[in-house]
Amino acid sequence: MAAELEGVQTDDGRTVYVDHGLVERGAQGPFFVVFVTEDRDTRWGYFCGNCDSLDTAMDTMGRVECNVCGNIRKPDEWDAAHE
Numbered sequence: 001m002a003a004e005l006e007g008v009q010t011d012d013g014r015t016v017y018v019d020h021g022l023v024e025r026g027a028q029g030p031f032f033v034v035f036v037t038e039d040r041d042t043r044w045g046y047f048c049g050n051c052d053s054l055d056t057a058m059d060t061m062g063r064v065e066c067n068v069c070g071n072i073r074k075p076d077e078w079d080a081a082h083e
Contacts, residue, residue, distance in 0.1 A: 028071040
């Protein structure tokens with residue numbers, strides 16, 4: 001399981017850990033769950049598999065979007081009223 005982790009550097013020099021085993025499907029490529037430490041206790045965010053960026057955002061509906069390439073994961077709960 002630990003072999004699926006990849007340490008990557010944030011813009012401020014911290015190391016966070018991308019779990020290539022925890023994948024969320026995006027429109028242009030996968031999003032991988034990122035953790036603060038190797039023990040996977042605390043989630044940090046998402047890593048965009050389309051452009052290899054940590055610069056992602058999630059809204060209250062669960063939509064994930066990469067701020068670099070525009071890759072997007074649809075919200076967990078969605079209907080036409082949310083647009």
